[in-house]
Amino acid sequence: NEYRLHLAKKLGADIVLNPKKNKIVETIMQNTNGKGVDVVLEMSGNQSAIIEGLKVLRPGGRYSILGIPDKPLKIDLAEIVFRYFTIQGINGRLMFSTWYKTTRFLASGRIDLEPIITHKFRLEEFQKGMELMESGNCGKILLYP
Structure with a gap:
């Protein structure tokens, strides 16, 4: 999209x-x-x-x-x-x-994945995150406690 x-x-x-x-x-x-x-x-x-x-x-x-x-x-x-x-x-x-190679690569700091995370929601708001994901108008969505 x-x-x-x-x-x-x-x-x-x-x-x-x-x-x-x-x-x-x-x-x-x-x-x-x-x-x-x-x-x-x-x-x-x-x-x-x-x-x-x-x-x-x-x-x-x-x-x-x-x-x-x-x-x-x-x-x-x-x-x-x-x-x-x-x-x-x-x-x-x-x-x-x-998995181990990726973990080492990310720990090296050579790549910043933060820009891929376009939205953050509290865990209680997971339904809002699901709706956004289904719309396709997002990158990665992070749920946090």
């Missing part, structure tokens, strides 16, 4: 794309000189987004699919094999390793 596109730009994204207004695959390929991207993180579960992610991934690229589609998805496995993609979902074994 427009709120989150604006937030991404404000937080430093070089390019923000609205799939309702922009040709995603074409724009990404133009901005990568036809090479595609190294990594795709797909978190929506939207079937079109998953397929577009495969189209913009460079040969040998890595794809993490974390969103869950609402129905089975047909994917051309030959594309994955011949372009030697690595595709993964959530992996519990790696999750703990990633």
Whole structure:
């Protein structure tokens, strides 16, 4: 949505794309000189987004699919094999390793996540936070005691 596109730009994204207004695959390929991207993180579960992610991934690229589609998805496995993609979902074994790496990275002070938190609510106001989250007009919402 427009709120989150604006937030991404404000937080430093070089390019923000609205799939309702922009040709995603074409724009990404133009901005990568036809090479595609190294990594795709797909978190929506939207079937079109998953397929577009495969189209913009460079040969040998890595794809993490974390969103869950609402129905089975047909994917051309030959594309994955011949372009030697690595595709993964959530992996519990790696999750703990990633957690420790992320904790160290955040503790280093090299990144400030505070700007991503756009709203704070007391725990008793969780319903207000849920409504805001469902509207999409927020970044991350923090609930506190």
